[in-house]
Amino acid sequence: MEKIGIFYGGSPKGSTYKTAQSLVKHFGNSHAAMHNVSEATREDLEKYEYLILGTSAWGIGEMHQDWERFIDVLAEASIEDKKIALYGLGDQIEYPESFVDGMGTVFCRLPFKQNVVGFWPTKGYSYYFSTAEKDGKFVGLALDEDSQPELTGERISKWVSQLKSEFRIN
Numbered sequence: 001m002e003k004i005g006i007f008y009g010g011s012p013k014g015s016t017y018k019t020a021q022s023l024v025k026h027f028g029n030s031h032a033a034m035h036n037v038s039e040a041t042r043e044d045l046e047k048y049e050y051l052i053l054g055t056s057a058w059g060i061g062e063m064h065q066d067w068e069r070f071i072d073v074l075a076e077a078s079i080e081d082k083k084i085a086l087y088g089l090g091d092q093i094e095y096p097e098s099f100v101d102g103m104g105t106v107f108c109r110l111p112f113k114q115n116v117v118g119f120w121p122t123k124g125y126s127y128y129f130s131t132a133e134k135d136g137k138f139v140g141l142a143l144d145e146d147s148q149p150e151l152t153g154e155r156i157s158k159w160v161s162q163l164k165s166e167f168r169i170n
């Protein structure tokens with residue numbers, strides 16, 4: 001059975017979805033599977049050893065709307081022993097005061113913050129403020145397909161290597 005569940009919420013077939021697909025490819029089909037948060041259940045969350053949660057930022061600094069229901073599902077699920085990593089899509093040019101804030105909100109509402117791994121450097125991004133920044137790092141992988149699409153591939157590859165070591169899987 002797959003060990004890693006990737007739960008994503010963004011516009012239909014958009015960048016958050018494509019990132020989930022890319023993560024499955026990097027980890028391999030036999031290790032990872034993806035779920036849209038608009039349909040995913042508590043049982044889906046509980047069956048994995050490791051969780052990756054992805055959202056784009058909408059409105060002004062909000063999670064994608066599909067996360068509104070699922071964030072409550074997360075809070076009720078028995079996931080206290082699982083390592084969790086986050087990724088967020090955003091646009092630092094158009095939304096420099098709320099860059100990847102969707103990821104910041106997911107982090108803020110997570111019941112088990114001590115289980116979060118996959119923190120990511122803020123170097124290489126240009127923005128004024130982000131709720132996803134804690135102690136000088138992003139709480140997960142920040143991706144900007146609007147103004148830095150050329151950096152996405154390398155960022156994902158590096159983050160996956162980091163996660164393999166933090167999840168302690170080969």
Ligand SMILES: Cc1cc2nc3c(=O)[nH]c(=O)nc-3n(C[C@H](O)[C@H](O)[C@H](O)COP(=O)(O)O)c2cc1C
Pocket residue numbers: 009010011013014015016017056057058059060061062064089090091092095098099100101145146
């Ligand atoms: C109406 C609207 C509001 C947005 N608000 C933010 C925001 O507050 N912060 C941010 O970093 N990006 C913001 N974005 C950019 C999206 O998060 C970004 O384009 C992302 O790649 C979309 O991913 P998706 O297609 O998977 O939903 C916004 C985009 C739109 C259209």
